[in-house]
Amino acid sequence: MTGRRRFELSDRAIIWLFLVPCLVLLIGMVGYPFVSLIILSFYRFSILRSDAGREYIGLENYDFLLGDPELWERFIFTGQFVIISVACQFLIGIFVAYYLQKNFRGRDIIFTALMMPMMVCPIVVGFLWRYMFNSEWGVVNYLATLFGSDKIDWLGITDNALVAVVIADTWMWTPFIILLATAAFRGIPKVIYEAADIDGASAFYRFTRITLPLAAPILFIALLLRMIDSFKQYDLFFAMTGGGPGSTTQTVSFTLGKIAFSYFYTGEASALAVILLLIIIGLSLVLVRYLNLLSTKARG
């Protein structure tokens, strides 16, 4: 057994050995596309018409995009969507997780069943909600009429469409939060609660002063992942509203997809991708900083 010392690797070697596969894969996978994005964002170029060549135009693509008031509306709409849907997912997810953390009979079955929305293929999710939200034969409007409401035009009016897509997105991704939050809550040592009980703390106090702060680091990872993913969301809008009425329910990713893949304005799309990436990176950096602060606090 002790003979294994022969194969000993220095810590430095282990760091390299363990990081290199991951780095090689990621750099291999993102290198070419990302460098292309950055370079092409300074050109007037269409990859579909590559024979026509490319023309260096400096910052014109950026100038055109940032000078377009339409694009800012897309950013505002995307922001609304991200904030509302992630907030809904968090509130519901934490609430449900609070009750699911307890041991009770059949919890495993219920837990697995509650995870199902997250597992449905996103393409099917879009179709499913578009079908359920149809104003004439959708089951949502059937429920609405049961409560005495008229049939609601869910997908044809901007505000309603936003609500509809938030409902669909929240449906799909709340389980993600439930899973992470349940795990976080269950990880809090019982001793801490016992100490609080001796002090006669209320359930509310226990939750806000013990459970939440201790679970915060995990909840922040969940928040980070959800924010990044909802920023990218366009499948649901695509299937449910097609971006309409007008262009009012297009997220930035939706617009980006159109410029890149329907217009095939590769240069302009690259510039927009760079802008979007910078914004997401900026937001994530802030969140990651905060996360680091929190974990140091939790460890301290």
Added chain:
Amino acid sequence: MTIGTARKRCLWLSAVAGLALGIAGSASAEEETLTFVWHAGTCADAIVKIAERYPDKNVKIVPALVPYGPEWHGKIASEFAIKGDGFDFAMWDSQSTAEFAGAGHAYSINKIFEDSDSLDASLFPRASLARYGEYPDNSGEFWGLPVNQDAYGFMYRKDLFEDPKEQAAFKEKYGYDLAVPQTYQQARDIAEFFTRPDQDLYGWGQMGGREYDFATTASNSFLWSYGGELYNPETFEVDGYLNSPASVDGVQAYVDMFEYGPPGSQNWGWDEVNAAWQQGKLAMAMQWYYFHGSNADPDVHPFAEVTGYANLPGAVGRDGKFRRQFSVGGQGMGINVYSEKVPTLVKFMEWYFQPEQQKEYAAVCQTGLKSVLESADWQNLNSYNKHFAKALDYTNDYWHLPEYAILLDELQDEVSNAITGKKTVQQALDDAAKRHERTLRRAGYEIKRGDTKPEVPDQVITPVGKDEVEVLTVN
């Protein structure tokens, strides 16, 4: 721990097995495959089924199906962008010909006509070849063969239209006989007459969705019929054409028709129109010929027997002229210029475009082969083919420009704004014209501004106006 270790070993095994399978999967058999990209549906099914009879058993036709809409365009475009030979031929929308052929990705059909003994331009109606494969317009250069002709069509409920009580009530209210409308003005009256929300019946079904080309294929049919135009192909002026008074009349008439559709139908696409039709909610609807097959099928819905077909109405424009124009649909079959199997493919096409194969195909799809189109067999095969035989004369298409995808999206956006009342029709079309001119200028077109802006642009482009309302009948 043991369970965990076992499971992990299990995962490892699957990974190894997976990789082995993955490698095995990429080695393909000896037989030659011809891959085509199309959206799924009866026509794609038909091609695959007919191809099973292809005498050369070493050649296999493989479908690579995509959803209808942007994924379809994206799939073809992406392969062309990388100049790849992932597919050998593809069916693309008529308006994409300019985009793909213009960038040099399509194999010249003229060359095939020259090289082939049996394939020849005379096999197809000139208009069909032009619609599904000619670029630039009127150049005689073809890049696609008509493989799925389509046009915007019209459906009506025969039981309602032929009910003597309804006929009498209609005549009393509007002063003329209830019949298949020949103008949109009549269609409006009939739609109003049949709009009875208490009976869950609405007069008119049409698409207004923001996706792809849903709203504009419908609104263009109105726009052209009222004498409007999308642009002036000579001078590339859009302002003064797309937002001309006649164009505004047309789009306004289209927007107004939503009053006689089910509430919330402003964002419908073809599937919703079909669904509403199949529930008996609509008295009339505009729908692609492509879907008539299923709408005439009693197995699909109980109203199939009482569904009548005709061509869409025209309109009497503000200049007093009558025009009947509607959107062309369907696809041409184009060949990937990067494919290494063109000779094999040409052989297959020579066989496939023989009348025998096309007759079988035409039983479910709209072929472009003249001999089949003109045969009485085909025209009497169902209740709508004879209408379709006439429809092609009245079709019109979007811009045949490589920038069509952008122009289409901008027009979709603005028409959608008009439908939902966010803008008036005039504002929406003014904005669309501005955006179109900006797009054309960015793409390097020079816009030559004319002195006057025509009230009815159709008069200055390719006039189709007639003095009398033309009643389209089939025997």
Added chain:
Amino acid sequence: MPRDDLSGARTIGAAANDPIKRALHFLPIVLLLLYSFYNMGPIFWLMISSIKDRQDLFTFPPTLIFEPTWAGYQAVFGVGEGAGAASAIGLVDALINSVVISISGTVIAVILGTLAGYACSRFAFPGRNDFLFFVLSTRMLPPVAVLVFYHMMFSEVGLADTRIGLILIATFINVGLATWIMKGFFDGVSTDIERIAINCGYSRFYAFRRLVIPQVLGGIAATSGFCFIFAWNEFAFASIISTTQAKTLPVKIASAMGATGIEWTQICAAGTVLIVPVVILFYFLRHYLLMGMTFGVLGRAR
């Protein structure tokens, strides 16, 4: 709902004579039931729609009493009436592709993530935070922005329309998530384990393999669960990079359209079928999923 749910409110429940307090007592249960309805209703609707024919799908009010049709499932499995359709061609291949690609992609991503997560957890090497952020940032861009570059890159090296190409994609989209979660798990395992092992003459690598890994097996399973979902449902890349050979099930399903328009029955049937493998996986992983994260970020707090 399970009775133990009440325990959280038991302290207030003691004074349950007050009607307002009693209402408050039941409020969480009502809300939980409402959520369960919201959560499971659409799943139920998906399943029930998968056995409705086109006529029953569009009636209003929606009906629960109808004659079930299995046409959707026949089309998904390419049997019976569905056997003749062009979209039925290659369904089995697509299923095999999906299984091979998502399992391989998941396994590789979890292995790479485990290694990188361990290194990031145990060693404060320079640039560690940058590395972690870089790993996460690969997840940030919507695929559609870069699809055509991947298509080009893959076709250059002969990976377009191959399973290996899509396995690479499945690995790529998951490795960031895997690294972050695995780092969390390793953070929860005491560094004493390695210190003792090294003092006893074992190498660090041996300690990692034989002593630390068994501590985080649950975490590996949990990470696999997440990665599998994302790999199994990946659509954007697969729709462009695969054409015929490597087509996956979601891509196959999305193209489900027939003469009648969108084949809702078939889409719902396929959606239902596609959930099954993931549900089974989650059911087996359920203990790990729940205990998994507890080691994670919170471990150090203990």
